[in-house]
């Protein structure tokens with residue numbers, strides 16, 4: 585009895601992974617989630633369904649001498665843009681950093697050619713648990729980033745914080761050297777497909793076929 589249940593659960597999980605692979609192939613042309621099928625670990629990583637409970641975001645103040653409160657507004661705008669897609673991701677900005685799911689901090693500059701970085705923590709089932717977004721105010725060569733670049737990087741890093749990978753198309757916010765803070769149709773569709781898929785592996789793992 586217990587064995588049958590375990591087998592049917594494994595079968596169900598296999599069918600879910602097949603459905604995910606089919607959805608990813610079907611949407612391959614209009615999204616940039618193909619890396620999920622191609623990469624070695626092939627795991628759908630995203631925030632789990634939170635049943636109306638928003639992701640708590642703490643935006644730290646300061647962190648660099650030239651930090652200004654308007655920079656926090658770029659992060660709020662970024663959150664609004666992704667939340668506005670209504671794919672199931674909602675945010676609330678909190679002051680208490682210890683209770684935040686996503687922590688946003690500012691630094692003066694990175695030591696290498698980069699303006700932002702997002703470190704995600706996820707569990708074995710691909711469910712994102714935490715994110716740390718670091719945003720620079722200057723380039724590594726000491727140039728102050730213009731406001732449109734600060735916004736573009738904030739939107740890009742927030743995209744990573746919800747689980748999005750890079751896009752190879754420079755019109756997309758998720759292009760590595762982000763040029764725009766305006767979500768493209770592909771950005772929108774990619775986020776929508778990501779949040780339609782269940783978190784977890786996309787490929788069958790040998791252990792479960794026993």
Ligand SMILES: [Zn+2]
Nearest residue numbers: 740744750760
């Ligand atoms: Zn990136």
